[in-house]
Amino acid sequence: MNPDTFHKGRGAQQNPDNKFLEHRYETRDDFLEYMQAEGEDLGPGKTQYLPIFPKTIVxxxxxxxxxxxxxLNPYQGCEHGCIYCYARNSHEYWGYSAGLDFETRILVKENAPKLLEEKLRSKNWKAETIVLSGNTDCYQPAEEKFRLTRACLEIFLKYRHPVGIITKNSRILQDLDLLKELAAHNLVGVNISVTSLSEKTRRILEPRTATIARRLxxxxxxxxxxxxVNAMLAPIIPGINSHEVLPMAKAVADHGARSFSFTVVRLNGAIGQIFSEWIRKAMPDRADKVLHQIAECHGGSLNDSRFGIRNKGDGILATQIHDMVKLAKRQYFRDRVFPPLDNSLHQQYKKGQLSLF
Known part of the structure; x- marks a missing residue:
C-alpha cells in the first residue's frame, strides 16, 4: 500500500494509535514491499458488523x-466516514482506532430495543427526550440490515415517549409511518445535517452519506x-464550507425546516491527526490555509475544550460566521419555531397501554 494512496469511499486515511492501548502497530516498509510484490493491497477492506450486548442503552x-x-446509540462506529466526526474518539474506548476502524468496525447493539423498553417501563424513569443518536448516526448503512432504529421507534411510540433524531441519511424516510404517528402526539423532532450544497465537497467530507439533494x-x-425538522449546518469549516452559511440556510428554509443550528469545527483528540492527513491528500492546495483558519477559531489550536465556546469558536473568523448565522435567521427563519416535545403522555403508558386507573 502506497502511503500516498487515497482510499476512495472512506474518510480517514489511516488508523492512528489508540491512546488507551499499551502496544502500537507499525507497518514496516519491508512488509509493504512484500505485499506489493504479491499484488496484494493493505487497504481498509470491507465493513465488519460486530454484535455486542451492553447492559444499558440510554x-x-x-x-x-x-x-x-x-x-441512545444503536451502533458504535459509523460507516458514513465523515472526516471531522467528534464521535471517532469514542471508538478508542472499545479498543479500536478512531481512524479507519471507526468506519469499518461497526459495533451493533442487538439488544438495544429490549434495553430501551426496560428503561421506559422503569418506575424511576420520568419522561425526558432521548436522542437517537447523540454519537453515531442511527440511520447509517447498518440500519438497512439490522433495523434497530426502527425497533426503538416502535418502543417510543408504544410507550408514548418523546424522541429526537439526528441523522444525515435520507434512509429516515423508510420510517415515515412511525414518525407520522409519533408526530401526531408531538413526540418526535428530527435534526437533519446539511454540511454543503456542493456534491464535490460532500463526497470528500462525508463519503458514504446521502447526497445533498436527498437530504433536502x-x-x-x-x-x-x-x-x-431542525437543520444542522454543522460543522462549519473555515475555507471549506464557511462561505455557504447563507445559501445553506436558505435551502433548508425553502424545503421546510423550522429552525437551524450550527457548530464551528474543532478537531479534538485523534481527529486532529486524522483530519490533517486527510486534507493534505484530499485538498493539498489549501490544506495549510484551512488548518490555520481552524486554529484561529480556537485560540491557536485545532481543539478547544472550553464549554460554551468549543463548538462555536472565537476570534475574527468565528465572529464572521456568527454574523452570517444571525443574518440567515433574520432573513429565512424570522417567524419559524421548533416546537418542544410532549413529556406528559408517557406516565399513562408505562405498561405499554393507556392506564385507566
Whole structure:
C-alpha cells in the first residue's frame, strides 16, 4: 500500500494509535514491499458488523453545551466516514482506532430495543427526550440490515415517549409511518445535517452519506407530514464550507425546516491527526490555509475544550460566521419555531397501554 494512496469511499486515511492501548502497530516498509510484490493491497477492506450486548442503552449526557440530556446509540462506529466526526474518539474506548476502524468496525447493539423498553417501563424513569443518536448516526448503512432504529421507534411510540433524531441519511424516510404517528402526539423532532450544497465537497467530507439533494428532499417530505425538522449546518469549516452559511440556510428554509443550528469545527483528540492527513491528500492546495483558519477559531489550536465556546469558536473568523448565522435567521427563519416535545403522555403508558386507573 502506497502511503500516498487515497482510499476512495472512506474518510480517514489511516488508523492512528489508540491512546488507551499499551502496544502500537507499525507497518514496516519491508512488509509493504512484500505485499506489493504479491499484488496484494493493505487497504481498509470491507465493513465488519460486530454484535455486542451492553447492559444499558440510554446514556446520560453531562456536557452542558450539546443540547441534549439523554442519548441512545444503536451502533458504535459509523460507516458514513465523515472526516471531522467528534464521535471517532469514542471508538478508542472499545479498543479500536478512531481512524479507519471507526468506519469499518461497526459495533451493533442487538439488544438495544429490549434495553430501551426496560428503561421506559422503569418506575424511576420520568419522561425526558432521548436522542437517537447523540454519537453515531442511527440511520447509517447498518440500519438497512439490522433495523434497530426502527425497533426503538416502535418502543417510543408504544410507550408514548418523546424522541429526537439526528441523522444525515435520507434512509429516515423508510420510517415515515412511525414518525407520522409519533408526530401526531408531538413526540418526535428530527435534526437533519446539511454540511454543503456542493456534491464535490460532500463526497470528500462525508463519503458514504446521502447526497445533498436527498437530504433536502427528506427535510421537505418530513415537513410536509408535519414532522418538525431542525437543520444542522454543522460543522462549519473555515475555507471549506464557511462561505455557504447563507445559501445553506436558505435551502433548508425553502424545503421546510423550522429552525437551524450550527457548530464551528474543532478537531479534538485523534481527529486532529486524522483530519490533517486527510486534507493534505484530499485538498493539498489549501490544506495549510484551512488548518490555520481552524486554529484561529480556537485560540491557536485545532481543539478547544472550553464549554460554551468549543463548538462555536472565537476570534475574527468565528465572529464572521456568527454574523452570517444571525443574518440567515433574520432573513429565512424570522417567524419559524421548533416546537418542544410532549413529556406528559408517557406516565399513562408505562405498561405499554393507556392506564385507566
Amino acid at each position: 446514556n446520560k449526557v453531562t456536557s452542558p453545551d450539546v443540547g441534549m440530556n439523554w442519548s 428532499q427528506a427535510i421537505q417530505e418530513l415537513s410536509a407530514n408535519n414532522i418538525p
